[in-house]
Amino acid sequence: DAGVTQSPTHLIKTRGQHVTLRCSPISGHKSVSWYQQVLGQGPQFIFQYYEKEERGRGNFPDRFSARQFPNYSSELNVNALLLGDSALYLCASSLTQVKLTDTQYFGPGTRLTVL
Amino acid sequence: SQQGEEDPQALSIQEGENATMNCSYKTSINNLQWYRQNSGRGLVHLILIRSNEREKHSGRLRVTLDTSKKSSSLLITASRAADTASYFCAPADTGRRALTFGSGTRLQVQP
Numbered sequence: 768d769a770g771v772t773q774s775p776t777h778l779i780k781t782r783g784q785h786v787t788l789r790c791s792p793i794s795g796h797k798s799v800s801w802y803q804q805v806l807g808q809g810p811q812f813i814f815q816y817y818e819k820e821e822r823g824r825g826n827f828p829d830r831f832s833a834r835q836f837p838n839y840s841s842e843l844n845v846n847a848l849l850l851g852d853s854a855l856y857l858c859a860s861s862l863t864q865v866k867l868t869d870t871q872y873f874g875p876g877t878r879l880t881v882l
Numbered sequence: 883s884q885q886g887e888e889d890p891q892a893l894s895i896q897e898g899e900n901a902t903m904n905c906s907y908k909t910s911i912n913n914l915q916w917y918r919q920n921s922g923r924g925l926v927h928l929i930l931i932r933s934n935e936r937e938k939h940s941g942r943l944r945v946t947l948d949t950s951k952k953s954s955s956l957l958i959t960a961s962r963a964a965d966t967a968s969y970f971c972a973p974a975d976t977g978r979r980a981l982t983f984g985s986g987t988r989l990q991v992q993p
Contacts (some may be wrong), residue, residue: 771924807985809986811983812981815980855922857925873924873925876923
């Protein structure tokens, strides 16, 4: 069975541009969460989606948005990119709405570099 | 926030030795999870220990939890070069929607 997949693997953008990152959860998983990990730090929670609805949001500006599709895949959008948005963006899926008793399975991440 | 803080920040050992990493947290939890991250890649779930458990084993991994001290430890026995990675703890309470991570322990196992 395929694990969590993310695309693209790497991305280079310039300040002010917009970016869309994609995630496909494990088959049968209905919850997708997004995390941002800057170099040298642990992942920071951005969003959680379950059954196509936003169920949780971290402390990120409105430039960050996401959505979940009927097939449970998800997109993370970031507008007006800043240098500080350079990071590894991780997607995690879990079977049900995350009550933190469910194991979260992480994808390999998308490395975003903003120049 | 319910964020785990790992200690030490970095650890270097020889292959075959044991590695111990510690995690401290601040408020009551439902469970605590440990993850491994190889350089620049996604996190791999290692083990989940519930608040009513004191010790759990998985292969060469041993996790302990002391809720009175709000701390947990991860022991990797007979380490291998392939264990070189960053290790993160994530204490979890049912009131939150997401895991919160500290900066991790960077383990280097020298062959």
